[in-house]
Amino acid sequence: MVRRLVPHPLLSLMLILVWLGLVNTFTLGNLILGTSFGLIIPMLTAAYWPDRPTLARPLKAVEYVLVVLWDIIVANVQVAAIILFKRETTINSQWIPIPLELTSAEAITVLAGTITMTPGTVSATLAADGRAILVHCLHTDDPNAIRDEIKTRYERRLLEIFP
Amino acid sequence: MSLAAELLISIALIVSGLFGLVGSYGLVKLKDTLQRLHAPTKATTLGVGGVLIASMIFFYMETGHISVHELLISLFLFLTAPITANFIAKAYLARNTREEDLPSSDGDFGWSVYDDPPNSDSDR
Numbered sequence: 118m119v120r121r122l123v124p125h126p127l128l129s130l131m132l133i134l135v136w137l138g139l140v141n142t143f144t145l146g147n148l149i150l151g152t153s154f155g156l157i158i159p160m161l162t163a164a165y166w167p168d169r170p171t172l173a174r175p176l177k178a179v180e181y182v183l184v185v186l187w188d189i190i191v192a193n194v195q196v197a198a199i200i201l202f203k204r205e206t207t208i209n210s211q212w213i214p215i216p217l218e219l220t221s222a223e224a225i226t227v228l229a230g231t232i233t234m235t236p237g238t239v240s241a242t243l244a245a246d247g248r249a250i251l252v253h254c255l256h257t258d259d260p261n262a263i264r265d266e267i268k269t270r271y272e273r274r275l276l277e278i279f280p
Numbered sequence: 281m282s283l284a285a286e287l288l289i290s291i292a293l294i295v296s297g298l299f300g301l302v303g304s305y306g307l308v309k310l311k312d313t314l315q316r317l318h319a320p321t322k323a324t325t326l327g328v329g330g331v332l333i334a335s336m337i338f339f340y341m342e343t344g345h346i347s348v349h350e351l352l353i354s355l356f357l358f359l360t361a362p363i364t365a366n367f368i369a370k371a372y373l374a375r376n377t378r379e380e381d382l383p384s385s386d387g388d389f390g391w392s393v394y395d396d397p398p399n400s401d402s403d404r
Contacts (some may be wrong), residue, residue: 135352135355138348138349138351138352139349139352141347141348141349189325189326190326193299193325193326196306196318197299197302200302200303200305200306200309200310200319201302201305205309205310205311208310208311208315210314210315212382212383213383214382214383214384214385214386216386216387229362229366230358230359230362230363233321233361233362233365233366234321234325234358234361234362236318236321236325237318239314239317239318239321239365239366239369240362240366240369241314241366241369241370241373242366242369242370242373242391242392242393243391243392244385244387244389244390244391244392244395245389245390245391245392245395245396245397245398246387246388246389246397246398247397248385248387248388248389249385249386249387251382251383251385251391253314253317253369255315255318
């Protein structure tokens with residue numbers, strides 16, 4: 118019963134927080150309106166998202182966000198340097214296939230988003246059975262190093278967060 | 281507003297402006313669509329991020345309240361930018377790249393742009 122009324126508790130909480138952030142002032146009326154959005158929207162969309170993802174280690178998720186933010190800053194500088202100082206003809210773009218150990222759809226989505234947001238790599242497509250992801254790398258001479266970094270830095274952490 | 285705050289805001293704005301400029305220059309300089317795809321993912325991270333940080337400091341100094349709109353903007357960017365980039369990459373693959381040009385997926389199934397997914401009802 119509770120499960121039917123609140124199919125995604127984390128989504129509900131997120132919607133309430135986003136609503137309060139959008140109106141930017143905390144009042145009881147806003148809280149009630151936000152809570153009703155947080156209850157109604159997950160119910161209406163429950164058919165499209167039947168499984169509830171489990172977050173095993175919420176603290177690890179915080180660590181993951183911080184690691185990714187830091188990597189975004191570092192990688193921004195690296196890519197800016199590639200654009201500014203490398204001649205077009207020496208930019209060595211490559212496709213890198215990465216085998217995945219992650220199985221949950223949510224975890225793979227987060228990984229694909231992370232790969233794209235850390236500049237220098239863009240996730241292009243998945244294998245049809247979801248066991249590998251194809252990444253386009255702007256410039257690298259060592260595709261294996263990029264693959265290993267993504268696997269150890271991001272995928273290992275995601276495996277702990279989404280069991 | 282104190283001098284230190286003004287300095288911080290100016291630095292954040294200049295950094296974001298520089299990264300925005302480099303990202304746009306990348307669009308001109310790089311050769312093909314997939315390389316150019318790397319430029320907008322950059323402009324939306326440090327380029328927009330710098331403006332948002334400057335805006336947060338400014339409104340905190342002006343009004344004394346922390347504004348969360350900027351955090352929401354970055355949240356929405358982080359949700360939408362990868363999906364846009366992913367769709368552009370997929371469309372490019374479908375139109376301009378042959379399966380033989382890509383490295384193999386090393387699995388039972390090829391890349392989803394060319395290969396059909398396994399027929400399973402629920403477990404995926």
